[in-house]
Amino acid sequence: MAISHGSLPFQEQIDFFRSKVQLPTRAWSDIYTVEHDWAFVVAGASKRTLLADLYGAVEKSIAQGRTLEQFRQDFDQVVARHGWQYNGGRGWRTRVIYDTNLRQSYNAGREEQMDDPELRKRRPYGLYRHGDSRHPRPQHKAWDGLVLPLDDPWWTTHSPQNGWGCSCKKFMVSERDVQRMGLSVADSPAIEYEDQVIGKNSPNGPRTVRVPKGIDPGFEYAPGRSRLTDAVPPLRAYDPLPEPQSGAKSSATAAGLPNRRPGGLLPPPRSAPAERLLPANLADEDYMERFLGEFGASAASPAIFRDVVGDAVVVGRELFTQARTGKLKVGKPGHARELLLLADALKSPDEVWVRIEWMYAQNKAVVRRRYISRFEVEGEPVPALAVFEVGDDGWDGITTFSPQADSAEYLESLRVGVRLYRRGQ
Incomplete structure (x- = not known):
């Protein structure tokens, strides 16, 4: 398989990414949460020609199911062509750009598929599965196996991806699936919030945001949902x-x-x-x-x-x-x-x-x-x-x-x- 963020690319995922507007930014905190449904950004990529080339490299990776190593080759060519001096090491930076865009476009495409009314009648529940990431978060592991109705408000803030490098997933399941796996439909969990400071290195200065515990700032939203709301x-x-x-x-x-x-x-x-x-x-x-x-x-x-x-x-x-x-x-x-x-x-x-x-x-x-x-x-x-x-x-x-x-x-x-x-x- 060419990619590891989910299954092979599918049309809803590709369409979601292709409809994004390329927006130059100076820091990752310049846009936040649902704004990512509409904008493609790479922190520090403030030149439009640079951003356009980075967008093309990511779009090719999504549409063609290219691997991280293949993306890195395209990334190196873009950097050399523009002489871009970016922050962080090459391995870390390319993984963040590749992984976050592929995972969130995948998740947004799946969310759109999950909105099919006939499918929701047959599979009305969402199942949270921990993704076995390199550095497991205790809260994410605790949510593994949690089953809730798809319209439960908990999913509004906890639909994966729930942080940098998070590989958790959300699946649609039926009543029979729940019984077969030995699980049960839970009551809507209480959400405990905490304040976190972001943008410490941003030219706009730091600011405080309120996020659910266990969710990295900027990930406390369901990918793609804002597009449906606006529609x-x-x-x-x-x-x-x-x-x-x-x-x-x-x-x-x-x-x-x-x-x-x-x-x-x-x-x-x-x-x-x-x-x-x-x-x-x-x-x-x-x-x-x-x-x-x-x-x-x-x-x-x-x-x-x-x-x-x-x-x-x-x-x-x-x-x-x-x-x-x-x-x-x-x-x-x-x-x-x-x-x-x-x-x-x-x-x-x-x-x-x-x-x-x-x-x-x-x-x-x-x-x-x-x-x-x-x-x-x-x-x-x-x-x-x-x-x-x-x-x-x-x-x-x-x-x-x-x-x-x-x-x-x-x-x-x-x-x-x-x-x-x-x-x-």
């Missing part, structure tokens, strides 16, 4: 979906309305149990967690959901977070208990439509996908309509039991653009 669409603050208007014709009186779509009207509503309506008067956090749980996500851990046509939607807390205040807003008053129907519209729509909207204020075009579903909920006198729309500019949704929502005119007004999918009868 969660916010609630759209403008151009709301059209609401049903009072006085619209009912389905019965509008049954003879000419169909403007070659596929005819929407498929008939599907039956849904009464339990798809959540209890009234839950806390906003509870409503949000119930919605996110439908996609294998949680408030602490976004997830990637792929719809019926294969497009990705990143689901996380930020769906319900107000941009200005940071407070939760789970829906319009009285509609939060219908959130599971909104989740059903995204997971199993009657139809999916796509269209391009020109946003004059932003002077740009955005692509929006609209998921439409109707349900006959047990105990409810009229069908429920659920519409989820997502695009480059955010998302919006409708859930309603309004009789007017079942009118042919209103339903036709929602079917805009090009239809990508229609559910069978």
